[in-house]
Amino acid sequence: DARVTQTPRHKVTEMGQEVTMRCQPILGHNTVFWYRQTMMQGLELLAYFRNRAPLDDSGMPKDRFSAEMPDATLATLKIQPSEPRDSAVYFCASGSPGNQPQHFGDGTRLSIL
Amino acid sequence: AQSVTQPDIHITVSEGASLELRCNYSYGATPYLFWYVQSPGQGLQLLLKYFSGDTLVQGIKGFEAEFKRSQSSFNLRKPSVHWSDAAEYFCAVGPYSGGGADGLTFGKGTHLIIQP
Numbered sequence: 001d002a003r004v005t006q007t008p009r010h011k012v013t014e015m016g017q018e019v020t021m022r023c024q025p026i027l028g029h030n031t032v033f034w035y036r037q038t039m040m041q042g043l044e045l046l047a048y049f050r051n052r053a054p055l056d057d058s059g060m061p062k063d064r065f066s067a068e069m070p071d072a073t074l075a076t077l078k079i080q081p082s083e084p085r086d087s088a089v090y091f092c093a094s095g096s097p098g099n100q101p102q103h104f105g106d107g108t109r110l111s112i113l
Numbered sequence: 114a115q116s117v118t119q120p121d122i123h124i125t126v127s128e129g130a131s132l133e134l135r136c137n138y139s140y141g142a143t144p145y146l147f148w149y150v151q152s153p154g155q156g157l158q159l160l161l162k163y164f165s166g167d168t169l170v171q172g173i174k175g176f177e178a179e180f181k182r183s184q185s186s187f188n189l190r191k192p193s194v195h196w197s198d199a200a201e202y203f204c205a206v207g208p209y210s211g212g213g214a215d216g217l218t219f220g221k222g223t224h225l226i227i228q229p
Contacts, residue, residue, distance in 0.1 A: 042219055043205075045217065045218070048215075056216065059216075091157070095214060096214065101147060101159045104149075106155055106156040107155075
C-alpha cells in the first residue's frame with residue numbers, strides 16, 4: 001500500500017531551537033497538506049501545496065513557520081525559533097484533484113520544552 | 114466560513130451494541146464529507162466519503178454514514194461495535210473540487226469507548 005511517510009515520528013527539543021519536519025507524499029499525488037493537531041484546537045490546516053507551489057498558508061504563523069517543497073518527493077515544515085506553544089502533532093497528507101480523499105501520514109509528535 | 118460540529122466529545126458503547134456518531138456541518142456550497150478514524154499514536158484513516166449520489170454511503174470496517182442535506186448532517190453508524198473500534202473519530206468537510214485537492218475542515222472529534 002502506498003503511504004505518506006513523515007520523519008521524525010517524535011521530536012523533543014528546547015525552546016528557541018530550529019525544528020524541521022519532513023514528509024514524503026504518495027507517488028503521483030500533486031497536492032501536499034500540513035495539519036496541526038492539539039487538544040485545544042483539534043486538527044487545523046496550516047498550509048498546502050499543489051505541484052510544489054504554495055496555494056494557501058493562511059493557517060500558518062508566518063513569523064516562525066515556513067513550508068517548502070524542494071522537489072515532488074519531499075515537503076518540509078520548519079519552525080524557527082520554536083516555542084512551547086508549538087508542541088503538537090503535525091500531520092502531512094497528500095492527494096490529487098478529483099473524487100479521491102487525502103491520505104495522511106502517521107504524524108510528527110513535537111514537544112518543545 | 115465552513116465549520117464542523119461533533120456534539121459528543123465522548124461516547125461509551127457496549128460491545129455488540131449499535132453506534133451512531135453525530136456530525137453537523139456548515140458550508141456555503143456543495144460539500145464533500147468524510148469520516149476519518151484515528152487510533153492512538155497513528156495517523157488518520159479514511160472510513161468513508163460522500164461526494165454525490167446515494168446519500169447512504171458504505172465504508173470500511175462495517176461503517177456507514179447518511180448525508181442529510183436538510184439537516185446539514187452526516188452521521189456515522191455501525192450496527193454492532195467491536196472492541197477494536199475504540200478510537201477517535203473525526204468528521205470533515207471539504208470543497209466540491211475534491212477531497213484530495215483542497216484543505217479539509219475537521220470537527221473536534223468524538224472519543225469512542227467500548228465497554229466489554
